[in-house]
Amino acid sequence: MTAILLAAAMALDALAGEPRWLWARVPHPAVLMGLLVGALDRHWNAAPAQRAKGVAALVVLMSAGLLIGLVLSQLGGLVSIVIAAVLLAQKSLIQHVRAVADGLRLSDTAGRRAVAMIVSRDVSTAKPSSVSRSAIESLSENFSDGVIAPAFWFLVAGLPGIIVYKIVNTADSMIGYLTPRHAAFGWAAARIDDVLNWIPARLTAALIAGAGGSLRHWQEIVRDAALHRSPNAGWPEAAMAQALGIALAGPRSYDGQMQDLAWVNGDGRHTLGPADIDAAILIVWKAWGLALCAIVLIGGFSWVF
Known part of the structure; x- marks a missing residue:
């Protein structure tokens, strides 16, 4: 039954996305989660014992x-479908990434402006290839933690599973950084987020590789995933890089500081453009379709047996 509810939620999210008329009137659940994380950060993130307080904060959030x-x-299956659909992000993810391709077709400035909405790195002087690369990386990573991971945890544990996942993921995005303020307090959020994303990231890589016809390059995907600074984000990126024959990751600027990060599929094509973003979007839709088919099959199997 859970798989059938999930399949319906995925379809609803793909069709409806994030209706602006609704979220202009009521706060989005992600906003409420962010408010709770922010409140705990303001009131509990102080010496002494910041790491212990961060662990306690995460226990409160997960509970x-x-x-x-x-x-x-x-409250019933319909409520579960609607809430799960709200906590998935397939259509909104595609819309944000497609806006980058559309922007680049107008001008470099429009492309930079669009990609700045979805990445945290400095793109103020980025060339079209860097803008395209950033968009494709964001698409790949967020397909994992914005679609496949929440779907996975709903399949495993229903609404409690997807809500716990989303609140941990929100906490990680807000406090899971190695900054003086958050290195200790956000440690638990970052570690638990890594644990919760471990299986989904690898599932996402398999889905992207299957959709992009690059399963035969699985050894290269495993190799390149290990080059990424994240234990999970490298998997969907490596799969997408192999599927498109392009290089991802590499050196980039954060807060005005250049970081010499490793290339993912460094032998791939380095000159990218909006057509590559379009191709990545198509692969993600195909991967989403593969995931939906698998979930329907699971639901049908559980229904029969």
Whole structure:
């Protein structure tokens, strides 16, 4: 039954996306999660014992997510479908990334402006290839943690699973950084986020490789994933790089500081453009379709047996 609810939620998200009329009137769940994380950060993130306080904050967040999920799951299947659809991000992800390709077709400045909406790195002087690369990387990573990971945890544990995942992921995006303020307090959020994304990241890589016809290059995907600074983000990026025959990652600027990061599929093509973004979007839609088919099959199998 859970798989059927998930399949319906994925279809609803793909069709409806993020209706602006709704979120202009009521706060999005992600906004509420962010407010809770921010409140804990403001009130608990102080010496002494910042790491212990960060662990306690994460326990509070996960417990709240679990409790809310358990309560909401008692309201019926339709409620579960709608909430799960809200917590998935396939259509909105595609829209944001397609805006980068559309922007680049107008001007370099328009492309930079669009990609700045979805990445944290400095793109103020980025060339079209760098803008395209950033968009494709964001698409690949966010397909994992914005679509496949929440879907996976819904399949495993229903609404409690997807809500706990999303609140941990939100915490990681806000406090899971190696900065003086958050290195200790955000340690637990970053570590648990890595754990929760471990399986989904590898599933995402397999889906992208299957959709892009690059499963035969799985050894190269495994090799390149290990070059990434993240234990999980490198997997979908490496799969996408192999599928398109392009180089991803590499040196980039954060907060005005150049970081000499390793290339993913460094032998691939380095000159990229909006057509490559379009190709990556098509692969992600195909990978989404593969995931949906697998979930429907799981649902059908569980229904019969």
